[in-house]
Amino acid sequence: MSAEKLKNPYNPIKATIVNIIVNAPDIKTFKLELEEPIEFATGQFIQLTVPGIGEAPFTPSSKPGRGKNIDITIMKVGVATGVLHKMKAGAKVAIRGPYGNGFPLDKIRDRELLIIGGGVGLAPLRTLIYEVMENKERYPRPLLLYGCKTPEGILYKDSFSDWEEDFEIHRTVDNPNEEWQECKGVVTTLFDKIKVDTDECAAVIVGPPVMMKFAALELENMGISPERIIVSMEKNMTCGFGKCRHCLLGDYYVCKDGPVFTYKQVKGIPGAWD
Ligand SMILES: Cc1cc2nc3c(=O)[nH]c(=O)nc-3n(C[C@H](O)[C@H](O)[C@H](O)COP(=O)(O)OP(=O)(O)OC[C@H]3O[C@@H](n4cnc5c(N)ncnc54)[C@H](O)[C@@H]3O)c2cc1C
Ligand code: FES
Structure with missing residues (x-):
């Protein structure tokens, strides 16, 4: 052996x-x-x-x-x-x-790409931001939408100026302070600010479950196919590789079949956004 x-x-x-x-x-x-x-x-x-x-x-x-x-x-x-x-x-x-599958690059490359983060959800998305920056020719028009509770809570504050060279960026906070000059409200309020080809673009959303639920629903209502809306799901895990069944989501093991799914795969599963 x-x-x-x-x-x-x-x-x-x-x-x-x-x-x-x-x-x-x-x-x-x-x-x-x-x-x-x-x-x-x-x-x-x-x-x-x-x-x-x-x-x-x-x-x-x-x-x-x-x-x-x-x-x-x-x-x-x-x-x-x-x-x-x-x-x-x-x-x-x-x-x-x-462990897990990672973001489906074959589904998101060569399209307008909406990267949508909520709070600490920007952490996994930073790896995708690196992927876009290292393979610019594969991402014709990347957009980054980020929502956070407060300006103090924004992650990687010093990186946004670098990312601006490659991304169209929109940010919003629920509770602005006096210095905040960008948007106010939940991340979906940023959807009014962008123009994308909903027949072709792809979206990747990572954030708290309730944020992913409403962002994905709104993108679908805007006309983006649930197969091109990508979410990263969080469930309690033990083994991490498909042995313990702690991470079951419907028929899926989040650790092995995910954590990244299309919205089409998970939207109807009871408890998906709890
Ligand atoms: C695939 C995957 C990737 C993850 N990646 C990250 C990551 O990059 N960074 C990161 O910070 N977290 C990430 N998480 C979440 C992280 O695993 C949990 O926050 C962590 O396990 C909580 O452990 P704890 O013992 O501190 O909390 P516990 O003591 O188990 O929980 C205490 C309380 O916090 C609540 N809670 C648990 N998790 C969260 C959460 N995510 N948000 C808000 N409240 C929560 C519980 O419901 C409970 O009420 C990821 C989870 C998964 C499944
Ligand atoms: S964490 Fe054990 S099966 Fe998924």
Whole structure:
């Protein structure tokens, strides 16, 4: 039997947190150096071991490809993420993966592409932004729409000026401060500001379930086919590779068949947006 087959799929790769960047209140990017390289595609996820707690799924937010260095952008919401947010550079963690299918590049390349992010949902989308920037000839007209609760909560604040060279960007916040001069309201309010060929364009949406639900519904009402609306679903996970059934969504395993789905695949599944 080959060494690859003998490898226990639950064995994690050790990693060191080499730097931590505070992106927003309750959101930090952890820069990891792995003991072995991994290769991940845009939209795939890893299982991160949080010492003393267990594992939790996160999507790398750094440039896709092969290497020993990956970034993970994490919002503090509960136990595991709370422990992570207290960790300092030099701390040891571990990862398994990558897992899942990633964004379907064959469906979104060579079209107008709407990338729509909500809150920390911009983290997985950053890998797609890198994909667009590295393969400009495949993305004739990329647009980035981003919605957040407050201006302080905006992720990767310094990157938007670079992204503006390649993307048409629109941003909105629910609760503006005095300096905010862009849009106010939920991310779907930005749809009035854009003009796309709804017969041809593709959209990728990542954000809180309720945001994805209403954004996808509105795009469909605008005339975009549910097969060209792509969403990344979040479910509780344990194994990450189709063995434990913890991530069932209808007939799909979110870890293996997803986490990326077309809106057509998931829109009618009860509990999809809970
Ligand atoms: C495929 C996949 C990729 C993911 N990628 C990322 C990522 O890149 N960055 C990231 O920050 N998170 C990501 N998540 C979500 C992340 O896995 C969870 O936030 C994490 O597991 C929560 O663990 P916890 O122990 O801190 O929270 P728990 O203690 O388990 O939960 C505490 C409370 O927080 C709520 N909660 C749990 N998850 C969320 C959430 N996502 N948003 C708001 N409230 C929540 C729970 O309902 C509960 O009420 C991803 C999830 C999946 C399935
Ligand atoms: S997480 Fe175990 S089957 Fe999906």
